Amino acid sequence: MRFIHTADWHLGRLMHGVRLTEDQAYVLDQLAALIDESKPDAVLVSGDVYDRAVPPPDAVELLDDFLSRVVLGLGTPVLVIAGNHDSARRLEFGSKLLAEQNLHVFGSVTRDISPVVLWDDAGAVRFYAVPFAEPSQVRAEFSDENVHDHNDAWRVVRDRIIAAGPTGERSVIVAHAFVSGSVESESERPLSVGGADRVDSSHFACFDYAALGHLHRPQSTAADHVRYAGSLLKYSFSEANHLKTVTMVEMDAYGACRIENIPLTPLRDVRCVSGYLKDLLEEPMSREDPGDYLKITLLDSGPVFDAMGRLREVYPNALHVERIGLNPTPRTEAAGMDHRKLNDADLFAAFFSQVTGDDISEEEAAAYAAVVDEMRRMERETEQP
Numbered sequence: 328m329r330f331i332h333t334a335d336w337h338l339g340r341l342m343h344g345v346r347l348t349e350d351q352a353y354v355l356d357q358l359a360a361l362i363d364e365s366k367p368d369a370v371l372v373s374g375d376v377y378d379r380a381v382p383p384p385d386a387v388e389l390l391d392d393f394l395s396r397v398v399l400g401l402g403t404p405v406l407v408i409a410g411n412h413d414s415a416r417r418l419e420f421g422s423k424l425l426a427e428q429n430l431h432v433f434g435s436v437t438r439d440i441s442p443v444v445l446w447d448d449a450g451a452v453r454f455y456a457v458p459f460a461e462p463s464q465v466r467a468e469f470s471d472e473n474v475h476d477h478n479d480a481w482r483v484v485r486d487r488i489i490a491a492g493p494t495g496e497r498s499v500i501v502a503h504a505f506v507s508g509s510v511e512s513e514s515e516r517p518l519s520v521g522g523a524d525r526v527d528s529s530h531f532a533c534f535d536y537a538a539l540g541h542l543h544r545p546q547s548t549a550a551d552h553v554r555y556a557g558s559l560l561k562y563s564f565s566e567a568n569h570l571k572t573v574t575m576v577e578m579d580a581y582g583a584c585r586i587e588n589i590p591l592t593p594l595r596d597v598r599c600v601s602g603y604l605k606d607l608l609e610e611p612m613s614r615e616d617p618g619d620y621l622k623i624t625l626l627d628s629g630p631v632f633d634a635m636g637r638l639r640e641v642y643p644n645a646l647h648v649e650r651i652g653l654n655p656t657p658r659t660e661a662a663g664m665d666h667r668k669l670n671d672a673d674l675f676a677a678f679f680s681q682v683t684g685d686d687i688s689e690e691e692a693a694a695y696a697a698v699v700d701e702m703r704r705m706e707r708e709t710e711q712p
């Protein structure tokens with residue numbers, strides 16, 4: 328059994344105000360060509376298909392086009408789950424009809440987790456596709472009052488799958504979750520505030536392969552077969568040194584997996600460069616790719632007039648210019664940090680201490696986390712009347 332695992336496409340995403348649809352279409356073309364060439368038995372998309380609950384029309388068109396080419400044109404079954412960026416209800420529209428064509432879309436978590444079963448010469452492989460869900464949704468759906476966080480939710484889901492499935496058959500789980508010990512990037516939106524989103528790798532290691540989504544750096548976690556495919560593209564400058572890949576998995580008759588990472592070549596790379604303005608303008612550091620998405624750090628200490636305007640004449644996709652050596656003396660520890668690198672809770676703690684003159688207490692931080700989680704939950708529920 329051969330399948331391709333990919334995740335975190337974030338179709339419709341903006342990076343520093345620039346829409347990435349053209350870049351996404353460019354790599355999806357390569358993925359379609361790879362599917363055509365390698366003829367996998369299935370393609371797994373582990374959530375965050377879209378960047379937001381109501382994606383822009385060109386992103387919807389791009390997904391429609393890609394899925395039609397693969398499912399109808401190439402006859403390859405595709406399994407898609409919703410991630411935390413997707414609207415479960417919108418994504419699952421028409422899913423019963425689409426399943427007839429071998430496009431299996433899972434939007435909302437359900438009590439009955441029935442697998443998509445595919446066959447090879449050695450028998451059946453059961454693919455359990457579990458979309459992202461809030462702990463409160465799992466608590467209600469599974470009528471289990473003991474579900475308080477994501478780890479509890481996954482324990483219940485895993486136990487249900489294992490209890491219902493036959494033993495001895497090969498199985499794959501498709502999931503969108505944050506496995507403890509894995510490495511984050513800057514472009515992921517926390518699943519909940521304050522670390523309550525981490526789940527134990529053991530919930531996934533018991534399957535022959537775990538096709539994970541959520542974290543944008545391609546990585547195996549805990550074991551080779553528990554894997555994040557990583558995002559389709561670099562979605563922040565913190566990912567400039569990532570090699571984005573899709574994962575090709577070859578499963579043998581006993582469920583052992585051989586994993587190969589296949590790089591996709593972006594239309595424009597995401598890079599960080601630094602230098603003096605004069606040098607950058609007169610001797611472009613990378614004449615070969617001046618159209619890449621760039622973060623430029625200027626080393627000049629004196630005043631610089633219209634740095635971005637002048638840089639863009641040479642580097643049309645310069646997205647961010649940073650000056651070092653110009654930062655005012657920070658008043659507090661957090662004020663000296665780059666606010667884009669702080670998470671919600673740290674940002675609020677910095678704001679709190681600036682307004683009150685005191686550091687935030689543990690109780691106050693916990694109260695803040697509870698309010699934000701509740702707010703996010705309500706947002707999702709209004710999404711899903």
Ligand SMILES: [Mn+2]
Binds near residue numbers: 374
């Ligand atoms: Mn994501």
